[in-house]
Amino acid sequence: MSARTADWFPSPARPRSGKRRGGQEKPAKWGSPAVYFIALVFISVCIAPVLYIVLGGFRTNSQITTSPAGLPHPWVFSNYANVLKSNTFWGEFANSAVVALASTFGIVILGLMVSFVLARYDFKLKGAMYSLFAAGLMFPLVIAITPLYIVIKDLGLVDNLAGVIIPEIAFGLPTTVIILVPFLRAIPKEIEEAATIDGASRLGFFFRMVMPLSLPGVVTVGILAFIGSWNNYVLPLYILNTQANFTLPLGVQAFSSQYSQDTAKVLAFTSLAMLPALVFFSIFQKRIVGGLTGAVKG
Amino acid sequence: MSDTLGTDTAADRQSQGTAGAGDAAASASPAPAVRRRSGRGRMRLEIAVLSGPPIIVFVAFVIFPVVLAAYYGFYKWQGYGAATDWVGLNNYRLILTDPAFQQVLWHSLMILVLSLVIQGPLAIILAILLNQRIRGRAIIRVLIFVPYVISEVIVGTGWSLMLQSTGAANDLLKHIGLGSLQKDWIADPKLAIWTLMAIISWKYIGFAVILMLAGLQSIPDELFEAAQIDGASYWQMQRRITLPLLGPTIRIWAFLSIIGSLQLFDLVYIIWGQYVSGTAGTSTMAIYMVAQGRSAGNYGYGSAVAVVMFLITLIVALIYQRFVLRRDLRGAITEGVS
Numbered sequence A: 001m002s003a004r005t006a007d008w009f010p011s012p013a014r015p016r017s018g019k020r021r022g023g024q025e026k027p028a029k030w031g032s033p034a035v036y037f038i039a040l041v042f043i044s045v046c047i048a049p050v051l052y053i054v055l056g057g058f059r060t061n062s063q064i065t066t067s068p069a070g071l072p073h074p075w076v077f078s079n080y081a082n083v084l085k086s087n088t089f090w091g092e093f094a095n096s097a098v099v100a101l102a103s104t105f106g107i108v109i110l111g112l113m114v115s116f117v118l119a120r121y122d123f124k125l126k127g128a129m130y131s132l133f134a135a136g137l138m139f140p141l142v143i144a145i146t147p148l149y150i151v152i153k154d155l156g157l158v159d160n161l162a163g164v165i166i167p168e169i170a171f172g173l174p175t176t177v178i179i180l181v182p183f184l185r186a187i188p189k190e191i192e193e194a195a196t197i198d199g200a201s202r203l204g205f206f207f208r209m210v211m212p213l214s215l216p217g218v219v220t221v222g223i224l225a226f227i228g229s230w231n232n233y234v235l236p237l238y239i240l241n242t243q244a245n246f247t248l249p250l251g252v253q254a255f256s257s258q259y260s261q262d263t264a265k266v267l268a269f270t271s272l273a274m275l276p277a278l279v280f281f282s283i284f285q286k287r288i289v290g291g292l293t294g295a296v297k298g
Numbered sequence B: 001m002s003d004t005l006g007t008d009t010a011a012d013r014q015s016q017g018t019a020g021a022g023d024a025a026a027s028a029s030p031a032p033a034v035r036r037r038s039g040r041g042r043m044r045l046e047i048a049v050l051s052g053p054p055i056i057v058f059v060a061f062v063i064f065p066v067v068l069a070a071y072y073g074f075y076k077w078q079g080y081g082a083a084t085d086w087v088g089l090n091n092y093r094l095i096l097t098d099p100a101f102q103q104v105l106w107h108s109l110m111i112l113v114l115s116l117v118i119q120g121p122l123a124i125i126l127a128i129l130l131n132q133r134i135r136g137r138a139i140i141r142v143l144i145f146v147p148y149v150i151s152e153v154i155v156g157t158g159w160s161l162m163l164q165s166t167g168a169a170n171d172l173l174k175h176i177g178l179g180s181l182q183k184d185w186i187a188d189p190k191l192a193i194w195t196l197m198a199i200i201s202w203k204y205i206g207f208a209v210i211l212m213l214a215g216l217q218s219i220p221d222e223l224f225e226a227a228q229i230d231g232a233s234y235w236q237m238q239r240r241i242t243l244p245l246l247g248p249t250i251r252i253w254a255f256l257s258i259i260g261s262l263q264l265f266d267l268v269y270i271i272w273g274q275y276v277s278g279t280a281g282t283s284t285m286a287i288y289m290v291a292q293g294r295s296a297g298n299y300g301y302g303s304a305v306a307v308v309m310f311l312i313t314l315i316v317a318l319i320y321q322r323f324v325l326r327r328d329l330r331g332a333i334t335e336g337v338s
Helices: A002-006 A033-056 A061-066 A078-085 A087-120 A126-138 A141-154 A161-185 A189-197 A202-213 A215-231 A234-239 A248-258 A263-293 B002-021 B023-028 B032-072 B090-097 B099-130 B137-149 B152-163 B168-175 B192-217 B221-229 B234-262 B266-280 B285-295 B299-323
Strands: none
Touching: A033 A263, A033 B099, A033 B137, A033 B152, A033 B192, A061 A263, A078 A263, A087 A126, A087 A161, A087 A202, A087 A215, A087 A248, A087 A263, A087 B032, A126 A161, A126 B032, A126 B299, A141 A161, A141 A234, A141 B032, A141 B285, A141 B299, A161 A215, A161 A234, A161 B032, A189 A202, A202 A215, A202 B032, A215 A263, A234 A248, A248 A263, A248 B152, A263 B137, A263 B152, B032 B299, B090 B099, B090 B299, B099 B137, B099 B192, B099 B234, B099 B285, B099 B299, B137 B192, B152 B168, B152 B192, B152 B266, B192 B234, B192 B266, B221 B234, B234 B299, B266 B285, B285 B299
8 A cells, every 4th residue: 555655635526725624624713822832832943043033134344243142233224125125135136036947847747657558557677667656765865966967077067057058957856756656546547448538648648637637746746856956955066066056055155155254245145145045935835834734544 | 578579669669650550550550459569568658768768767877776786895996906805794784883983873873853843843833823824825945945955065155154163153152242152063073963963854854844834725724614613722723733734745845854864964074074973973884884885995895785775775664654654655665656
């Protein structure tokens, strides 16, 4: 029963929204103050460092030196304004966006293709193929990074965004396959039969039925791929070496060592660098959090 | 295998033509046996077309580099030109006797154990407390997930600014009257690993709590109602119902945490850098590998370290899967789909 593998991933069978139990969901009520207190403490611990980074960008260096833990007084906007005016930031932002979008696209398309084969076809090498991808979970990027660099160098892709994107896709495939296979398998056989009777080829079935029906899984995979590649550090660190090609994580590091004396500036740069992932996450958080929380009951 | 594929492809081009011409042609085909065979050929073509590109990309950029690392591990190779200086298992002999490696191995294992011990119980308790249908539950869940979403680079940069000796953490301690507790959190070799553990716990506990919450949702309310009727106390219910039924989630989380700990790189590299981490006592196996390979130019030795790291991960994962996850996964990774 391989669907169990994906217990901690969204389950294909159920819609994944806040109210997944439909009308049966009991209305939320106010809990005991103790629960709120603990939740508040926990959330403060989670959020305080993030707030420190964001607020720090609104202070001056002298404010930070005299009172590192204080609030901005007065609020200074020039740090953020300067970062937003700098070509470095936007260049790195654009590189990150290209890498993340292209990687996500590649991971979703290639992942769907191979997951479809693993879920809906019967052939001798199927088990071996699944194991190949599942074993990929044991090959983290860090272990393969040196030889991977050599492969990329031989392909002439060093200091090229493609040299980051392609390995990113390859390393994204195992998780994608593990998540998507149960989704694709959950599509009822009858739909496939009906499609065949209506004259659809299997590939037609793939594009017209499978893609839309597995959309929730695809979205989850896409979000994980996007955040993963937006945040990836090791691969760009090895592959990219001119500032014009840096992605934001590399940019943050370069910026923070270049302006190591100018803490406020570093904090402003850092906040703006984390903003896109946070915005992306808050738009799709229902998919991630709801996906994870809705997962186990399948 | 390439033979069969070749012939199939030829057969398929034909059958594709038929299919393209429409159903009428296919159903008019006289011999059912032939039709079935070309159907199977067509199926093989589809399998090849759909799974070919992903497999090629995966093998070329994941499997092949790992194999290449194993190959370079047998050479004393400086990273340029062809690897010619075969040293057999010498790199591995060096690793096993290298006190520096023993130290990073110790750090990695310590991070592994401490991650489990610190995050596990805390996440379970928090999840049990937060698993109530209270107002604002959705927003609570989102907020505790924030550290997990932020990249390691940003987490590292932010925390190292806060924790440096003149940073916000020490200032805060002074303000609340605990000035005597001020420390050099990052540079003090006795403290550094605990600082690292605090940051790791902060970053990853949200993920653990969300997973545990997911697990708790799967426990039917009826069990608790029945236990209540039988007169069970709150703690009895948590111990006899919640914990056992949360077992699969806990075991999956622990598995992910173990794998992650063994390969920890980004955070340490960003906060302590590649050279300081050794003296600060925070080096991990991955840091050592990069320091040996990329920074010192001993690519052969670095590759051997990568192989050792991989073997340790693999052995731990297999043992864990064999003895702990057996009931949950039923060999999903080793046996494949069925």
